[in-house]
Amino acid sequence: MQTAGNAQTGAVETGSTLVGERIAELQDWRYEIDDEKIAWAVFDRAGESVNALGQRPLQELAEIVERVEQAAASGDIVGLIIMSGKKRGFIVGADIREFEQLDSEAKVIEAVSTVNAMLDRVEALKVPVICAIHGNCLGGGLELALACHYRVATRDDTTRIGFPEVKLGIFPGFNGTARSIRQAGGVAAMQAMLTGRMIRASAARAMGLIDELVPSPHRLRWAARRAVLRKRKSKPAGRTKRMMSAWPMRGVVVKKMRAETAKKVSADHYPAPFRLIDLFEKHGNNFKAMQRAETKAFAPLMVSDTSRNLRRVFMLSEEMKAQAPKDLDFKPLRVHVIGAGVMGADIAGWCVASGMQVSLQDLSPEAIEKGIKAQDKLFKRKFRSTAERAAAAARLIADPTGERISRADVVIEAIVEKLEVKQAVFRDVEAKLKPGAVMATNTSSIMIEDIAEGLSDPSRLIGIHFFNPVAQMPLVEVIHGTGSNPTEVQKGCAFVTAISKFPLIVKSVPGFLVNRVLAPYMFEAFQRLEAGEDMNKIDAAAKVFGMPMGPIELADTVGLDVCAHVGEILKGTADGTKLGDMVAKGDLGKKSGRGFYVWKDGKPVRTDTKFDDAELGALGRELVQPLIDEAARCRDEGVVASGDLVDAGVIFGTGFAPFRGGPLHYQASVAAE
Ligand code: NAI
Numbered sequence: 254m255q256t257a258g259n260a261q262t263g264a265v266e267t268g269s270t271l272v273g274e275r276i277a278e279l280q281d282w283r284y285e286i287d288d289e290k291i292a293w294a295v296f297d298r299a300g301e302s303v304n305a306l307g308q309r310p311l312q313e314l315a316e317i318v319e320r321v322e323q324a325a326a327s328g329d330i331v332g333l334i335i336m337s338g339k340k341r342g343f344i345v346g347a348d349i350r351e352f353e354q355l356d357s358e359a360k361v362i363e364a365v366s367t368v369n370a371m372l373d374r375v376e377a378l379k380v381p382v383i384c385a386i387h388g389n390c391l392g393g394g395l396e397l398a399l400a401c402h403y404r405v406a407t408r409d410d411t412t413r414i415g416f417p418e419v420k421l422g423i424f425p426g427f428n429g430t431a432r433s434i435r436q437a438g439g440v441a442a443m444q445a446m447l448t449g450r451m452i453r454a455s456a457a458r459a460m461g462l463i464d465e466l467v468p469s470p471h472r473l474r475w476a477a478r479r480a481v482l483r484k485r486k487s488k489p490a491g492r493t494k495r496m497m498s499a500w501p502m503r504g505v506v507v508k509k510m511r512a513e514t515a516k517k518v519s520a521d522h523y524p525a526p527f528r529l530i531d532l533f534e535k536h537g538n539n540f541k542a543m544q545r546a547e548t549k550a551f552a553p554l555m556v557s558d559t560s561r562n563l564r565r566v567f568m569l570s571e572e573m574k575a576q577a578p579k580d581l582d583f584k585p586l587r588v589h590v591i592g593a594g595v596m597g598a599d600i601a602g603w604c605v606a607s608g609m610q611v612s613l614q615d616l617s618p619e620a621i622e623k624g625i626k627a628q629d630k631l632f633k634r635k636f637r638s639t640a641e642r643a644a645a646a647a648r649l650i651a652d653p654t655g656e657r658i659s660r661a662d663v664v665i666e667a668i669v670e671k672l673e674v675k676q677a678v679f680r681d682v683e684a685k686l687k688p689g690a691v692m693a694t695n696t697s698s699i700m701i702e703d704i705a706e707g708l709s710d711p712s713r714l715i716g717i718h719f720f721n722p723v724a725q726m727p728l729v730e731v732i733h734g735t736g737s738n739p740t741e742v743q744k745g746c747a748f749v750t751a752i753s754k755f756p757l758i759v760k761s762v763p764g765f766l767v768n769r770v771l772a773p774y775m776f777e778a779f780q781r782l783e784a785g786e787d788m789n790k791i792d793a794a795a796k797v798f799g800m801p802m803g804p805i806e807l808a809d810t811v812g813l814d815v816c817a818h819v820g821e822i823l824k825g826t827a828d829g830t831k832l833g834d835m836v837a838k839g840d841l842g843k844k845s846g847r848g849f850y851v852w853k854d855g856k857p858v859r860t861d862t863k864f865d866d867a868e869l870g871a872l873g874r875e876l877v878q879p880l881i882d883e884a885a886r887c888r889d890e891g892v893v894a895s896g897d898l899v900d901a902g903v904i905f906g907t908g909f910a911p912f913r914g915g916p917l918h919y920q921a922s923v924a925a926e
Contacts, residue, residue, distance in 0.1 A: 276320060281310040283338060284317050291481050292321055292330045297338025304337055306393040307348035314397075315371045318378075325380040332481030333378065335401060336385035336473070341411060343386045344394025349421070349564055358552040365426050365548050372400040372427060381484050385477040386463070387470045390414050391451070395462070396427035399436060403485040405465045405476045406454045413451040414462055420449045421567060422560030422912065424529040426551040431536075431543040436487065437461040438494025439537050440506060447514060447526050461490055498537040507534045522799050522912045525554050558922070562914030569901035569915070573755040576731075577746035583689070585748045586610065589652070589661035591678055593617070596695055597667035598624025599631075599723035605649045606635045607752040612652035612661070615668075621651045631724055658685040663748050665717055667695040670818070675704050683708050691744045693717035697768060698822045701734030701761045712738040715745045718765060720906060721811065728905035730759045730766060737761075757902045760892050764823050766899065767906035769887060770916070772823045773879035775816065778804035781876075783831055788849055789860050790869070791876065797866070798873030799910025805849045806857055808832075809842035813849075877916070880909070884916040 276284045283295040294317050298304045324330040337343045355361045375382055375397075384401035388411050395414055398404050406412050416433070418424050424446055425433070433442035437460040445452060445460070457463040464487045467476045489495075497506055510530050520527045528550050536543035554560055586609055590601040593615035601611045605628065615621045625646075632645045650657070658664055664682050668674060675694060686692055692713050694704055705711035716732025731745040742758060749756035759765045764772060778791050782805065792803020808816045817836045835841075835848060842848030843855070850857035884903055888896040900915020913919040 274320075274324075276313075276316060279313050279316070282313045282317060284320065286324070286330055289478070289482070290329065290331045291478060292324065292333045294321075294333060294335045295338040296336070296344065302339070303342050303389075304339055304344045304394070305346060305348040305350075306344060306397070307351050311368055311371070318371055318374050321378060321380075322374065325378055330380060332381040332383065332484075334383045334385055334474075334477045334481060335397070336477065337387065339388070342388035343390040344392075344397065345389050346392025346394055346417065347427075349567060352555070352564060355555060358556055361426075361552040361555045362548055365551065369428050369544070369548065372397065375400045376402075378402075381481050381486065383477045383480045383485065385473045386412060386414075386454075387473055388412055389451075391417055392425065392429075393427050396425055396429035396432065399429060399432035399462070403465070403480050403487045404463045405467060405473065405480060406457065406463045407470050407473055408454050408466045408468055409470065410453075412454040414454065414457040415449065415451040416446045417449040417451075419447060419523075419525050419529075420563065422523065422525050422557060422563040423551060423554045424525050424532075424547075426547065426555070428544045428547060430529065430532060430547045431540050433462065434498060434533070434537065434543070435489050435540055438490035439498030439503065439533060440494070443506075443510060443529070443533055446529055447510065461488075461494075495538065498533075503534065503537050519797075519799075522910070523559060524557070525560070528554060559912045562912050562918065565914045565918065566901075566904055566911045569897055570727075570755055570905070572897065573728075573757055573901055573905075574750055576743075576756050576758055577750040578743055581743055581747050583662075583691075583744045583747050585662040585691070585744075585751055587657070587661045587663075588612075589614065589655070589658050589664045591615070591655065591664070591666045591682070592668035592695075593620040593624035594667065596719060596721060596723065597665075598627055599721075600665060600667060600695065600719055601625075601649060602628030602631045603723050604752055605645050606631055609752070610648045610650070612650045612657035614652050614655045614658075618651075618653055621653060625649055625651060655681070655685070658682055659687055661687075661690055663691045663693065663717075665693050665695055667719075670696060670698060672699055672703055675699065676707055679704060679708060679714065683710070683713070686713075691715065691717075691741060691748060693745060695719055697765075698763070698819065700763075701732055702736060705734060705736065712736050713741055715741050716759075716761065716765070717745050717749065718759075720767065726906070727755050728767070728902060729754045729756055730902070730906070731756045732759055732761050732765060734761045755901070755905055757893060757898060757906075759902070760890075762890070762892055764819065766887055766892050766902045768819050769823065769892070770880050770883045770903055771907055772819060773883050774877060775804050775808060776820065777876055777879045779808075779830065779832055782849070787860075787862065789862060790864050790872065792859075793864055794869045794872035795876050796873075797869040798877055799913055800873075800877070801908035804876065809848035809850055809852070809857060811842070812844055813840065813842045877909075880907075881916040881920050885920070888917060 274286045281298045286292050296304045298310055321333050355364055382401040384398040384404045386406040390398055416425050441460045454463060454466055458466055467473055496502055507530055514526045532546055532550050536546050588604045588609050588611045590597045591614045593613050601613045604611045613621055632642045636642045636645055666678055682692055693715050695718055701714055701716050705714040715737045718730040718732055720726035729749045731742055733742045746756040781791055782788055788805040792806050795803040813832055813836050817832055840847045843852050846852050884899050888899045893899055893902055896917045900917050903909045903916050904911050909916055
């Protein structure tokens, strides 16, 4: 009997039980024993909107575990339920903000080992331990869940299970490798860890990571309670799944995994997935050995430059989201897009997929029809049920005459790149626009100030500059014209955040940020090409540096006409160059089947020449140098608010090698070497 504990916590003793016992000094957890002798540990991190496993919550959980051990031994409780006290979300993972304190392998090993010992104690508890999950259950959160004896989750669409660690240059370090393999088998668990994908509750149940589903959050407590009383215990992966983790199958599986991973990333740039495969290869079906080896392999990754830089990229993305002020009274629900071409149609589709109602206007009814039809693919990918897809299709409305402009919260213009035509469109829009609505152009090369000329209130116009392809590019530049009203710019950011993109406030300068830094990089490549360098070598070198695609392939993908146009704006004429000649001939790149490359089945046809690694390395660095120099000029001229935001914009707008932490960060680290 814990009389001392009772005096401290004010629990009511009924017979031998501790009904109502609380641990008063907890800040991030609530701990309570109910009248059925079930202990409830509810994670509700103080002062935060989501639960992340930082040092304090983990220490408090350790206190709870100690209390539960004692209460279980004395028969004062019959089980433990771990759940979240937040409305949305279980646990998003370990607290990345605290990772920086772990600056040596020894510190990482110490910190991780303490948590792992605590999770072992959770697993060893003599009473059923049930984890009740609603919303995101990711990374360290999933590792805690896996240390419990049984997992109940809501079938809700917001419930997602996953190991996103590889995206931060690490892999699960709270023994999630060993425990997920035990539950789901080597193949499924490794796939989840190697891809970092977010798994729906039903799929996680099919994999064995979740044991029971309930239809809604209201049923979660009840189902968890029943699981305690019925002493539910999860079953590990069956024989067939286990066989895949044992020799000789493991050898085959590992080989395939290595090949698949190597297709996506290089081991030099992103070592984590490869180290994870090594770990599985060595210890795949030995739980205890894998637990120990996980920590050893995890520590060097955690202190590596790659992981530090990827964590930096994550923090930068958070900083961009914070550009949309939370207290702004602006909730965009209706969007009107003018221009149903390449960009307009996809912008409309993306807004619909984000839950908004969108009207689409174009001079050409065929363009509207084609643009709307083209969104089917996106809706298919985004929505599982036919009802959801039908609802999305119904939210995308053809509006050839712009009748819905007056009801829209945001109007985006994406018509031909011609100043007078845009000016005329905005005069019409301004006359119809309701008060408080945002008025934006998607122009990539015309000055906002010029388009705004002739409006009764030019300060209302801002730029909202999307990148192509809209669905894939995470960044949207929000352009602050010289005369733009800052509130309109903030509303623009709120809109961009509402459609799950990263907003970046950029000054109105030619090329804005992304095209401005890309142009000298592309022109460096074109010049080398003109001087006789092999384009296959140029592209290979850029990839060795860590760019997602080489500059020549990128030019072909964007369209050589678009490149020439951007080039004219930033650098003068493309006439007389190879680029200019090709545009004149109608060789526009991927879209016309021929550009610098010949394109077959959506892929460039390459020579299979092998190039020297050292040469590629040196050439790669030379190719990106003009981009880095331009990025530095953008910082110095205050094109965006800080050097960090230049890095963020260039990473999310161009795909600049994320593991290098951004062009300016890379330059500074090279200088410091
Ligand atoms: P596009 O040529 O594919 O589509 C333009 C559409 O606007 C056509 O369907 C045309 O019928 C329509 N249109 C022309 N005048 C109109 C008017 N007065 N009222 C209504 N509709 C009208 O052009 P795209 O590539 O979609 O570009 C549109 C805008 O987006 C341009 O300002 C461009 O600079 C910008 N942009 C383009 C990117 C790209 O990669 N294509 C990337 C980012 C921005």
